[in-house]
Amino acid sequence: MSKSKAPAGIHPPVAKLNPAADPRRMRRIIAEDPEWSLAVVPLLTNLCLQHIVKNFEKKPVLDELLPSQKAFVLEQLSPSLPLSVTANLISDEGFWKRCCEERWGIGDISEYGQSWKRMFFERHLENVIELFIPGVTDLSVVLDEVPLCQNYVRRLRISQLLPPIKEPAKFEDEDPSDSVSEEVGSDGPFMDHFDFRILLDKLPNLEELQLLYGVKSCGMNFEWNLFEFTFRDCESLAKALKSCKSLKVLRINQSKVDDEKCRTLVSSLLDHPSLLELDLAHNLIGDRGARAIGKLLKHSRLKRLDIYNNQIRGPGAQAIAHALSTNTTLLSLNLRLNRLGDEGGQAVARALLKNRSLLTLHLGANKLTEPTAIALSDALVQNTTLKSLNLSCNRLGVDGGKVLEEGMSHNNTLLEFDIRLTDVGLESEYSICKVLHNNQNKAHRKRTQDPAATT
Structure with missing residues (x-):
């Protein structure tokens, strides 16, 4: 039987094949890297950078x-x-x-x-x-x-x-007492x-x-x-x-840090070319150590000294005060939580009559009473540099409060004055706070008019 031919110009219909049966569509590329894809081909530059990261240590x-x-x-x-x-x-x-x-x-x-x-x-x-x-x-x-x-x-x-690491003591049966004495008496490594x-x-x-x-x-x-x-x-x-x-x-x-250690440390700092702040707080420094610190104040350029919570008494405070009277660099002195008493408190107050650099002084909790308040009152009249004074936790009493009130009435520069827990009386507290408020307002107006001025 002969096959019929389609008329010229007319193409025979093409049979629709199942896509799954098309061998061209069944071909797959199985890469060694399962995440590799033809969709994104890394640039050679990125491949080089990743190699640098991977081998950076070597x-x-x-x-x-x-x-x-x-x-x-x-x-x-x-x-x-x-x-x-x-x-x-x-x-x-x-x-x-x-x-x-x-x-x-x-x-x-x-x-x-x-x-x-x-x-x-x-x-x-x-x-x-x-x-x-x-x-x-x-x-x-x-x-x-x-x-x-x-x-x-x-x-x-x-x-x-x-x-x-301290090795445990070893005792020998024949004479254990010798081992004990050696262990207790030695100052080993x-x-x-x-x-x-x-x-x-x-x-x-x-x-x-x-x-x-x-x-x-x-x-x-x-x-x-x-x-x-x-x-x-x-x-x-x-x-x-x-x-x-x-x-x-x-x-x-x-x-x-006790007196001997303080003296040893200070001796190495006397001629130090750049030391500006020294903090030896919460230690065991007494009067001998305080004398060494006083010597340091005369030979250094310290701007801040913190020796609070030590065991400094009157004689030690006198040595520090003597150095403070001639010092021209110290800006802050913190002596709180010592045992200065009026002997030391009065010495520091007298130093303020001559000192013209100190801005902040903390004498809290030093067993100060009325005699120190009197000396500080005189200092507040003459000293025009001090900005902050803390006398909290002392026993100044009502009479001490009155003399401080009198001294503050002639002071124009103190901006902070802490007299909490000093039993100075409410009237004195009110009067002192009023003077402080006026001083703060004056300082604020001065800073506003002249921003370059320092307090």
């Missing part, structure tokens, strides 16, 4: 990149890269912010000069020192970090210093802490140092020797401070 490449490429690499880098690779190569604040947040969580950058990199290296070095155990930790643990940190550390706030001589002279930008010779969270392992600032510690610290020429602020609190 071969860091950063400065050779364009700004946009550099930003991409920095965003992809892991915060856990070794500091030996990143410390002196990466300055991007975003990278160091990720490093800080990964290690410590949220932090306040305002305390570190708005620099995440400075925050990281200061806190990192603080942690290294706080976990250092003398006689156990190798010195290289600290020294290896110095070249990485030294350009970025401006402040160290050490909240604990660990003593060496287990009483010493981190030696700052190996560190401070290697930090050229260090401006503030805060130390606490104690242990955090010791729990049931509490022993008094965990909170002991030994004389050997003091001597090594004094030598370290003398070599740290950039230091401006020194704080040693709650560390049992």
Whole structure:
């Protein structure tokens, strides 16, 4: 049977095939990477940048990149890269912010000069020192970090210093008494802490140092020797401070600094070229230590001195007052919670008759009574520099309040005067507050008229 042909110009109908049966549509590409897709083909540049990120620890490449490429690499880098690779190569604040947040969580950058990199290296070095155990930790643990940190550390706030591990006493059966006497009478190395001589002279930008010779969270392992600032510690610290020429602020609190240790520390600070603030609060400083501090006031450029909560009595306060009468740099003096008594209080008040630099004076809780109030009243009449005076928690009494009220009636410069818990009487409190209010208004008008004027 012959096949019929379609007329010229007319095409025969094409049969519709099942798509599943079309071999061309059944072809599939199975890639080794299941996430690979023909839809997006990475640029060769991106592949190179990803390779740089992956091999950054072995071969860091950063400065050779364009700004946009550099930003991409920095965003992809892991915060856990070794500091030996990143410390002196990466300055991007975003990278160091990720490093800080990964290690410590949220932090306040305002305390570190708005620099995440400075925050990281200061806190990192603080942690290294706080976990250092003398006689156990190798010195290289600290020294290896110095070249990485030294350009970025401006402040160290050490909240604990660990003593060496004390080995338990071993007694021999034949003569245990000898072992006991040796253990009790010795001042062995287990009483010493981190030696700052190996560190401070290697930090050229260090401006503030805060130390606490104690242990955090010791729990049931509490022993008094965990909170002991030994004389050997003091001597090594004094030598370290003398070599740290950039230091401006020194704080040693709650560390049992007594007279001898205070004298040792002060001797190293007498000719210090940059020290401006000294804080030895919450210690055991008495009159001998106060005399050394008085000598420091005569030979230094201190602007702030905090020695509150110590054991300074009248003679020690007299030594400080004698230096204060000739000092021209100190702006703030805090002597609260000592034992000055009227002997010391009157000496400080007499110093105010000559001193023309002090702006803030705190004499709270010093067992002051009416004689000191009389001396301070005379000082308030003549002194035109002091802006803030605190006499709280003393026993000035009603008569003391009246003489202070009289002195304040002739004063035009004091802006703050704390007389809480002094039993001066309500009338005196009201009159003194009224004078303070007038002085504050005058100061405000002066600042408004002349913004450059300082109070």
